[in-house]
Amino acid sequence: MNIIIVGAGKVGTTIAEQLSSENHNITIIDLNQKKVEEAAEDFDILGVVGNGASYQVQMEAGVKDADLLIAVTGADELNLLCCLIAKKAGKCQTVARVRNPMYSREVNFIKRQMGLSVVINPELTAALEISKLLRLPYAKKVDTFARGRVEMIKFRIHPELHVGGLKISDIPQKMKCDVMICAIERKGQVIIPGGDVALEDNDLVSMMAVPKETARFFKKIGIKTHQVKSTLIVGGGTIAYYLAKQLLEMRVEVRIIEQRKERCEELSELLPEATILQGDGTDKELLLEEGLKHTEAFVALTNMDEENLMLAMLARKYSDAKQIAKVNRIHFEEVIDDLDIDSVIYPKNLTADHITRYTRAMQNSMGSNVETLYKILDGKAEALEFVIREESKVTGYPLAELRLKDNLLVCYISRNGKLKIARGQDDLRVGDSVIVVTTHKGLDDITDILERA
Structure with a gap:
């Protein structure tokens, strides 16, 4: 597919990297010439320097022939304008990143009125x-x-x-x-x-x-499965707001430590059931004073990746809490995985994965049948859900008789609303949903699970 990405920031370049690896034709637009040149060189894609909301710039980027335009600049209104112009200038599908919590309550109205295909909110997704x-x-x-x-x-x-x-x-x-x-x-x-x-x-x-x-x-195997009852969050940004709302609905006690006084006042109004504390969340004594030793979950959401990782490791030392750290920029996933931290969240990767799933879903209408897609194990493997819409080389035979690719596992079959783990004697039929895990990248049809002759 021909895809235009407006915005060469963290999210835009991550999306460009994933989609170019899937053999799409990518053009990236940004006002920053250095960012455009770096993205074009790193991912072997085309770059256009300019305002993505400009009709002329979009025409230069090839909007007339584009299948999809993705607007992920730092400004919600600019992203919406980019999509609106793309709908008028071309016939492509459009995806906009919209982060403001005010707009999140109106997302269905915005999509319907502006003809957007997808509205993605990285902070809400995280x-x-x-x-x-x-x-x-x-x-x-x-x-x-x-x-x-x-x-x-x-x-x-x-x-x-x-x-x-x-x-x-x-x-x-x-x-x-x-x-x-x-x-x-x-x-x-x-x-x-x-x-x-x-x-x-x-x-x-x-x-x-x-x-x-x-x-x-x-x-x-002796692992407790109940959800946490209390959470201590360091950093009072947009993710913290969305997370606190979710947790309060789950009846989880929420405490947020935020350094800025005006933000604390905002959060106190938005989240009256949460406890909002003004202070330095990197202060060990403050964390201990505010219940670090007794909380069941600790979530580090400051704007500094290194700070979040160190705070999670501190929580590991002083408590039995589930620790979660947000990481935006650090690229050393293999090093981070070796740290003794329960979970690390990468918002830019979550957003890129969501858009990759959508591009595969777009291909469904072109004969493909990928329903769901997750990049797993740090992107080294994929888990996919296929819907079988017609008879093919994979239908009607026991799985044990099919020549499946190496490093590929058919895991689950959903048939007539009933789920079962796939075994060798099971066969695949039209109408089935099939879940597959594999290290092979770019599968977009159920027949791709077979070894090619």
């Missing part, structure tokens, strides 16, 4: 991701499929769980639960495991199951 993790505090990451009926939970195998050495094929019988281990990250390597692979201590495991079976599995 807050929803964090709230999912606080519902399931033992998880490092939670992704959902089949409209929320199947979860993929990423967690670490600690020695005290006593499951090291257990073969994957033995889990259903020994644990009396129906779960599937679909990916393992071990010493920097990603494994899509067969049944004869054994779990090892310190593995990062991605497990797929329906919520009831997930809870049963974790209960068997």
Whole structure:
């Protein structure tokens, strides 16, 4: 597809990187010549220097032939104007980043009146991701499929769980639960495991199951599954506001530490049920005084990545709280993964993943059938949900008889509203939803799971 991205900031360049790797034709627009040149060189894409809300600039970028325009500048109103001009100048779909909480309450009206395809809010997306993790505090990451009926939970195998050495094929019988281990990250390597692979201590495991079976599995290995009851948040920005709203609806006690007096006053009005504290959230004594030792969750949301990581590590030292740190700019994910922090949230990656899913969904109308897509294991693998719309080479045969790609696992089948873990004797049929995990990138049709002759 021909895709124009307006805005070469953190989010724009991350989207450009992901979409160019999927072989789309990308043009990026920004007023900053240096950013445009760097993005064009780094990702082998086209660049246009100028105002993305200018008709002439959009024409120069090829809006007449574009399939999609994505506006992710730092200004909501500019993003909306870019999309409005693109709708008039071309016939492309449009995606706008809109961050202001005031607009978030009017998002459906804005989409309908302006003809937008998608409105994306990175701060709200990050807050929803964090709230999912606080519902399931033992998880490092939670992704959902089949409209929320199947979860993929990423967690670490600690020695005290006593499951090291257990073969994957033995889990259903020994644990009396129906779960599937679909990916393992071990010493920097990603494994899509067969049944004869054994779990090892310190593995990062991605497990797929329906919520009831997930809870049963974790209960068997001695992990508590209840959501947190209290949360201490450092940093009172937009993510903190959205997160606090979510947590208060979940009946979680919320305390926010924010340094700016005027922001504390705003938050006190917006969140009357939360406790808002003015102070330096990096002050260890203040954190201890405000209940760090006793809180069940600690979320670091300051504007400094290094600060968030250090605060999460401090929380690890002084409490048993679930720690979550927000990271915007640091690119050393493999180093961060080695830190003893429960979960790290990358808002720019969440936004890029959301838009990548949408571009795959756009291709659905062109004959593809990807329903859901998640980049997992730091982008080294993908989890996809396909809808089978017609007979093909994969339908009507037991899975055991299909020549599937290496490093690919068919995990779940949803048929007539019923979910089941895929086994070798199961076949795929028209109308099925099928969940697949693989290290192969760019699958956009169910037949892509087959090894090519």
